[in-house]
Amino acid sequence: MKPIQCSSCFKQSCSGGGYQEKDYCASYTHREVFEAARQVYAADPETANLARQAAIIESKGYMVWPRLKDTIELARRMEYSRIAVLFCPDLTREARKTCRILEESGLEVVSRICGVGKSKPQTPEALMSELKGRNPELIVNAGLCSACEAEILQYTDVPVTTYIARDKRLNHYPASAVYASGKWRDWAKEIYRDKIGLE
Secondary structure: OOOOOHHHOOOOHHHHOOOOOOOOOHHHHOHHHHHHHHHHHHHOHHHHHHHHHHHHHHHHHOOOOOHHHHHHHHHHHOOOOEEEEEEOHHHHHHHHHHHHHHHHOOOEEEEEEOOOOOOOOOOHHHHHHHHHOOOOOEEEEEOOOHHHHHHHHOOOOOOEEEEEOOOHHHOOOOOHHHHOOHHHHHHHHHHHHHHOOOO
16 A cells, blocks of 8 residues: 555545545545544534634635634634743744734733753753643744754644744745745646646
């Protein structure tokens, strides 16, 4: 069996409830996973509501709202009032503005910088344990580096969303590494020119 390769699929039939009869299509080769997900939604109203609200937000805000508006709408629709914002010292200015906007939207915000006590660093587990004492209902990543994000977020048990993907080299817009690459140009030519006929 081939590994799952959703990034190679251009039909994306699964988004409409269908599937492709291909050995790399998760919806086809792992039907039991999707059935198990349905059972989770049926048994866990909070998870089901989160999935429902996420779908509503996507349908209303897709290509209309900026990501911060998505986050605020998610908190409102889920009736979250306490938000934790995590960030790197490099993004203090951006985090400060983010927190102010969240607070102006009626949310209670606690913010936490990573790298506290660099001479004797706090472990990710200790940092998250400290944060849990504030009982956040949603965690917003406002600029952790990839490694710190992966390390810290394994200790959370509440929903997490990323607002800023820290990338100092690319002005915190990591996708530009893909858009500016030769592989991106080849893909764009293949899809937009060769297959669709656009210039």
